[in-house]
Amino acid sequence: MSRRGRARTRRIGIGLGLALFVAWTLAPIVWALISSFLPLRALTSTPPDLAPGNFTLENYLGVLSADRDLIGGLRNSAIVASFTAVLALLIGSSAAYALARLRVPGGGKILMLILVTQMFPAMVIIIPLFIVLSRTGLTDSQVGLMIVYLSFVLPIVIWVLKGFFEAVPRELERAAAVDGASTMQVFRLVVLPISLPPLFATGVFAFIEAWNEFFFAVILTQSSAKTAPVVVAEFSGQYVSLYGQMVAAAAIASIPVIVLAIVFRRYILEGFVEGAVKG
Amino acid sequence: MTIDPGAVARPTGRSYLARRRRTGTLLVLPALAVLALILALPIAASLALSLMDADTADFRFGVFVGLDNYRTLFADPVFALALRNSIYWMVVEVAVVVVVALWFALLLNHPMGRWSVFRIILLVPWALAPVANAVLWKWIYNSSYGILNFLGTATGVLPDPVVWLGDPGLALNALLVAEIWKEIPFITLLLLAGLQNVPRILYRASRLDGAGPWQTFRFVTLPQLRTTILICIVLQSIWALKSFDLVYVLTRGGPANATTMLNFLAYRVSFQFGNLGLGAAVADILFFVMFLLALAYVRVFRPARAAERGVA
Numbered sequence: 001m002s003r004r005g006r007a008r009t010r011r012i013g014i015g016l017g018l019a020l021f022v023a024w025t026l027a028p029i030v031w032a033l034i035s036s037f038l039p040l041r042a043l044t045s046t047p048p049d050l051a052p053g054n055f056t057l058e059n060y061l062g063v064l065s066a067d068r069d070l071i072g073g074l075r076n077s078a079i080v081a082s083f084t085a086v087l088a089l090l091i092g093s094s095a096a097y098a099l100a101r102l103r104v105p106g107g108g109k110i111l112m113l114i115l116v117t118q119m120f121p122a123m124v125i126i127i128p129l130f131i132v133l134s135r136t137g138l139t140d141s142q143v144g145l146m147i148v149y150l151s152f153v154l155p156i157v158i159w160v161l162k163g164f165f166e167a168v169p170r171e172l173e174r175a176a177a178v179d180g181a182s183t184m185q186v187f188r189l190v191v192l193p194i195s196l197p198p199l200f201a202t203g204v205f206a207f208i209e210a211w212n213e214f215f216f217a218v219i220l221t222q223s224s225a226k227t228a229p230v231v232v233a234e235f236s237g238q239y240v241s242l243y244g245q246m247v248a249a250a251a252i253a254s255i256p257v258i259v260l261a262i263v264f265r266r267y268i269l270e271g272f273v274e275g276a277v278k279g
Numbered sequence: 280m281t282i283d284p285g286a287v288a289r290p291t292g293r294s295y296l297a298r299r300r301r302t303g304t305l306l307v308l309p310a311l312a313v314l315a316l317i318l319a320l321p322i323a324a325s326l327a328l329s330l331m332d333a334d335t336a337d338f339r340f341g342v343f344v345g346l347d348n349y350r351t352l353f354a355d356p357v358f359a360l361a362l363r364n365s366i367y368w369m370v371v372e373v374a375v376v377v378v379v380a381l382w383f384a385l386l387l388n389h390p391m392g393r394w395s396v397f398r399i400i401l402l403v404p405w406a407l408a409p410v411a412n413a414v415l416w417k418w419i420y421n422s423s424y425g426i427l428n429f430l431g432t433a434t435g436v437l438p439d440p441v442v443w444l445g446d447p448g449l450a451l452n453a454l455l456v457a458e459i460w461k462e463i464p465f466i467t468l469l470l471l472a473g474l475q476n477v478p479r480i481l482y483r484a485s486r487l488d489g490a491g492p493w494q495t496f497r498f499v500t501l502p503q504l505r506t507t508i509l510i511c512i513v514l515q516s517i518w519a520l521k522s523f524d525l526v527y528v529l530t531r532g533g534p535a536n537a538t539t540m541l542n543f544l545a546y547r548v549s550f551q552f553g554n555l556g557l558g559a560a561v562a563d564i565l566f567f568v569m570f571l572l573a574l575a576y577v578r579v580f581r582p583a584r585a586a587e588r589g590v591a
Binding site: 010011014015017018021022024025026028029031032035043044046047048091092094095097098099101102103104105107110112114115116117119120121122123124125126127128129130131147148150151154155158177182183184187208211212214215218219228229230232233236237243246247249250251253254257258260261262265268269 | 313325386521550
């Protein structure tokens with residue numbers, strides 16, 4: 001085969017590979033989205049009746065109607081996830097700055113420890129926490145969930161922010177110190193204000209993680225504090241044959257965080273992905 | 280901003296550094312205190328709990344029974360099955376995810392694959408809630424109306440509809456496909472980041488030496504990606520052992536415990552059977568395995584970071 005012929009076959013091969021990649025990654029989601037807009041009789045006919053006239057919002061309306069818990073679940077998820085994210089930023093940002101810049105004694109070890117906590121099975125902490133929360137009456141409460149969620153959100157926030165703070169130019173801090181600012185003032189008045197975009201993006205990342213969490217939520221909530229994933233899981237177990245509504249519920253619970261991930265993709269790709277590989 | 284005359288005089292002196300260090304310690308302490316309270320303490324308590332006879336009836340730490348819980352476990356065929364399932368799940372998931380993700384990353388790193396939409400596509404399964412993923416596959420695998428059986432029988436690949444989640448021989452693999460589908464994108468992103476760190480000049484040099492695409496991959500890309508691939512393998516192994524949501528929504532460990540893995544077993548024993556001591560023992564065995572994996576991660580990580588510092 002000629003050199004140009006080989007190059008052309010290669011281009012076709014890569015094009016086919018990319019097409020396969022797109023199809024494999026999107027097919028399940030596209031099918032779920034289509035299903036969520038079809039009435040039950042269209043979904044249960046063989047083959048599925050995809051006539052354009054069939055498309056309807058009835059699954060979404062049905063699943064959002066007051067007798068199902070989804071709205072309450074969405075509200076709980078939004079409250080728990082945003083408070084967890086803000087709390088983690090408040091506690092985590094100062095720690096991350098200190099570990100990035102202030103040569104804290106044992107800082108390297110502390111960082112490794114924080115990284116390793118990410119790898120523990122949630123199961124190992126939930127049993128003792130469950131006992132303590134039951135005895136203090138904090139099961140099935142938003143506050144109880146927030147406390148437990150800090151256990152996985154706080155380490156991520158510290159680790160990611162540390163990477164961002166390391167990129168702040170040292171000259172800025174030095175200039176402020178020469179002007180007589182204390183270390184705390186440098187952090188509060190110089191570093192924090194210029195780090196607002198990464199702080200916000202880290203908060204969004206923490207929000208996504210807390211929103212999607214299921215394991216702790218299903219153990220710690222029974223009724224009033226149920227989060228969206230718990231409601232979606234219960235729904236799919238209870239109304240096993242309401243296929244369209246089941247998928248619509250999953251879509252409603254997922255769309256907010258997928259939109260957030262796409263809007264903040266620059267930070268997710270730069271901060272989190274490269275941070276995991278480079279440290 | 281108040282002015283401190285001492286700092287103006289010598290901002291780089293020893294006292295300046297000492298003060299920074301002291302402030303640093305103060306800034307780290309609150310986070311460390313919180314983590315000690317909700318992570319370190321519960322882990323210690325869980326280790327203690329596995330040596331006790333405790334249940335959900337009274338929500339308290341119970342009577343010391345030594346290694347009884349561990350003895351019970353090692354004699355239990357369900358535990359042995361859960362251990363086997365966990366190992367199979369981890370090995371297959373890691374192998375398939377890393378190989379496919381590497382292929383996708385190479386495609387996306389090619390000039391034809393640089394379109395930003397491809398990266399957005401990768402974020403969708405990653406950000407999808409695991410529970411939503413489970414529901415989505417529950418519908419795909421539905422034995423009466425699922426798209427998989429429809430396409431399979433329509434094309435003649437399947438002679439009859441298959442009960443994907445009800446067959447002990449199939450259920451675990453059906454769950455694996457759903458899990459692998461969701462996990463590939465993030466590992467692809469990690470490998471893409473690794474590929475972008477490979478110095479361009481190496482590719483130019485290998486082209487000048489007359490290497491073909493396969494040789495370039497084998498002798499330039501793969502050795503350069505070694506650390507990233509190792510990190511992906513260790514991280515994915517840890518995440519594989521944490522899988523819970525799919526099992527909970529799709530099979531609850533069934534049929535006939537075919538999809539019961541250690542993490543789900545610990546949950547079931549603790550919160551459905553109410554035996555907190557025995558559940559803690561299962562969790563602690565899982566913890567031990569994951570701790571070893573975490574150590575491996577740290578060891579892979581350290582040389583990489585040291586090397587980077589050497590360059591910088």
